Amino acid sequence: MRYISTRGQAPVLTFEEAMLTGLARDGGLYVPEEVPTLTQAQIGAMAGKSYEEVGFEVMRPFIGDTFTDATFRTLIAQAYAGFGHAARAPLVQLDSNHYLLELFHGPTLAFKDFAMQLIGQMFQAALSRSGERVTIVGATSGDTGSAAIEAFRGLKAVDVFILFPHGRVSEVQRRQMTTPSESNVHALAVDGDFDDCQAAVKDMFNDFTFREEVRLAGVNSINWGRVLAQVVYYFTAAVSLGAPHRAVSFTVPTGNFGDIFAGYIAKQMGLPIADLIVATNRNDILHRTLETGAYTKEGVTPTISPSMDIQVSSNFERALFDAYGRDGAAVAGQMDDLKHGGFQISQGAYQMLKDTFKSGRASEEETQAAIKAYRLNHGELLCPHTAVGVHVAEAHLGKTPMVTLATAHPAKFPDAVKAASGVAAPLPPRMADLYDRPERVTRVTGDLSAIQAVIRERITH
Ligand SMILES: Cc1ncc(COP(=O)(O)O)c(C=O)c1O
Numbered sequence: 001m002r003y004i005s006t007r008g009q010a011p012v013l014t015f016e017e018a019m020l021t022g023l024a025r026d027g028g029l030y031v032p033e034e035v036p037t038l039t040q041a042q043i044g045a046m047a048g049k050s051y052e053e054v055g056f057e058v059m060r061p062f063i064g065d066t067f068t069d070a071t072f073r074t075l076i077a078q079a080y081a082g083f084g085h086a087a088r089a090p091l092v093q094l095d096s097n098h099y100l101l102e103l104f105h106g107p108t109l110a111f112k113d114f115a116m117q118l119i120g121q122m123f124q125a126a127l128s129r130s131g132e133r134v135t136i137v138g139a140t141s142g143d144t145g146s147a148a149i150e151a152f153r154g155l156k157a158v159d160v161f162i163l164f165p166h167g168r169v170s171e172v173q174r175r176q177m178t179t180p181s182e183s184n185v186h187a188l189a190v191d192g193d194f195d196d197c198q199a200a201v202k203d204m205f206n207d208f209t210f211r212e213e214v215r216l217a218g219v220n221s222i223n224w225g226r227v228l229a230q231v232v233y234y235f236t237a238a239v240s241l242g243a244p245h246r247a248v249s250f251t252v253p254t255g256n257f258g259d260i261f262a263g264y265i266a267k268q269m270g271l272p273i274a275d276l277i278v279a280t281n282r283n284d285i286l287h288r289t290l291e292t293g294a295y296t297k298e299g300v301t302p303t304i305s306p307s308m309d310i311q312v313s314s315n316f317e318r319a320l321f322d323a324y325g326r327d328g329a330a331v332a333g334q335m336d337d338l339k340h341g342g343f344q345i346s347q348g349a350y351q352m353l354k355d356t357f358k359s360g361r362a363s364e365e366e367t368q369a370a371i372k373a374y375r376l377n378h379g380e381l382l383c384p385h386t387a388v389g390v391h392v393a394e395a396h397l398g399k400t401p402m403v404t405l406a407t408a409h410p411a412k413f414p415d416a417v418k419a420a421s422g423v424a425a426p427l428p429p430r431m432a433d434l435y436d437r438p439e440r441v442t443r444v445t446g447d448l449s450a451i452q453a454v455i456r457e458r459i460t461h
């Protein structure tokens with residue numbers, strides 16, 4: 001299995017190289033040269049198997065000879081051993097034909113743990129084999145950062161620097177990033193929004209001198225390994241609802257387009273997915289793009305679903321690459337236009353995107369109403385991101401079973417959840433002292449060279 005860049009100019013890599021490389025050297029994102037498919041019989045045979053076993057079968061065709069089967073099975077087992085639910089990603093029925101896929105039973109209470117725990121295992125195995133060290137630099141709107149820190153804290157071969165927008169993540173998310181005491185963990189609060197953090201990370205990858213000097217690695221969803229690990233739960237959910245004999249639809253609370261892109265890959269692999277629905281909050285660039293064909297940046301507005309406060313949606317580039325018939329030059333041209341505010345998608349590419357994705361948006365009021373209604377009807381709390389998904393999904397319910405991804409635990413957003421429902425979800429006992437732990441954080445401006453200086457100074461190797 002070989003990996004190619006969405007901009008067509010970077011070296012072709014193996015899975016291991018693509019995983020450790022992060023952003024391609026031409027600024028693009030790595031994707032598999034071809035998406036492997038599974039037969040109906042292979043998908044049907046997943047029924048009744050453990051999450052780990054399905055994970056092995058879904059991911060194995062993508063990893064080439066990076067790990068032996070035995071090693072890969074061990075890494076998968078270690079990745080999910082710490083999850084707080086035996087099913088890892090349980091399905092809960094909301095209504096006659098609407099289900100929630102609970103993706104918040106991992107160590108940091110968000111779906112990011114599914115990929116990050118596995119990436120942590122794969123990085124460790126690959127780095128201990130080569131004796132290399134890397135510097136991970138990641139951008140977060142709240143959840144990627146805490147999941148990355150949890151996965152890499154204390155590892156000798158890795159320093160992990162996380163850039164988060166100062167004042168724009170929840171207190172629980174911030175504390176998850178600032179309270180780990182391991183010296184290889186560095187939380188950087190940036191004056192700016194998530195898009196500024198993500199742009200700084202990409203600029204660091206495009207600064208080849210810095211990239212080589214610190215041996216830069218990325219664990220945002222620019223890393224193909226992140227997307228790959230997220231493909232698995234589409235299979236476990238759909239199979240438990242009757243796939244491959246019955247099609248299933250998914251609604252995905254969306255920001256950086258990584259999670260829904262994983263659903264698109266699952267569909268390409270042969271999983272019968274009817275609709276893939278992008279659910280956005282009022283930072284609705286993806287919804288507007290799917291409605292109009294114009295990708296036009298507006299400022300980021302803070303919302304009660306802060307992890308989705310994104311306008312430059314990184315993985316949309318991977319979808320565009322396919323929409324343009326895998327023409328890297330066309331994608332590179334559109335990405336250049338994005339630097340000047342946006343781009344118009346060609347008619348053919350737009351048609352492909354409209355045929356592949358549906359979309360909807362939820363206002364703040366609609367998000368709050370969804371949290372309140374869920375509490376009244378089910379006696380449980382929804383996180384605001386999941387509530388955006390539930391609101392959008394309700395407009396698309398039909399005969400096909402609908403699965404809405406529950407992307408985070410409500411305890412990560414106690415203020416927003418309490419304001420909407422009157423009740424705050426408690427943190428799990430293992431995190432009960434989170435508010436008492438000392439914080440360690442460095443405030444930085446968005447200036448690239450200032451951030452690079454902090455990284456050079458703090459690196460422990
Ligand atoms: C809780 C939560 N929901 C939804 C999203 C959006 O996911 P994606 O960025 O993969 O579109 C995020 C951030 O990634 C998140 O943290």
Ligand SMILES: N[C@@H](CCOP(=O)(O)O)C(=O)O
Nearest residue numbers: 140141142143144220221307
């Ligand atoms: N919502 C994310 C933003 C970063 O997304 P990623 O999937 O590209 O890492 C977050 O919580 O940080």
